[in-house]
Amino acid sequence: MIRYVVVLRRCDGVDRAAFLKAWLGEHLTLARALPGVRMVAFHPTVDDEDVHDGVGYLEFSSEADLRECLMTEEARRLREHTATFADPESAIRVVVDTTTGRSWAKTDA
DSSP states (O other): OEEEEEEEOBOTTOOHHHHHHHIIIIIHHHHHTSTTEEEEEEEEOSOTTSSOOEEEEEEESSHHHHHHHHTSHHHHHHHHHHTTTBOGGGOEEEEEETTTOOEEEOOOO
16 A cells, blocks of 8 residues: 655645635545545644644555556646645655555655
8 A cells, every 4th residue: 555645834825724624625525536546534733833734645556556646637636726725845745655664755746
């Protein structure tokens, strides 16, 4: 199983309530519509004074499924939507192979 993990921070001018409304509403719906995704979970950070505002998980059966998904129109729309409430430049992305424990940073999308 491949888990794509992203840690997001809201963009300037977006308060925490607006971030959470966008992220846990329309963005969650868009993420669940991604081709090949097996599981989606989004969690706000506990402390709203933290540098980051939320952590998201997408699970795929294989690395190939993740790579194919990231090239789709659905993934493009998800990235565009992210930019409306979160700062994509500050996002932390990590891919984890849950069967082997291998992980690597994801620097693109």
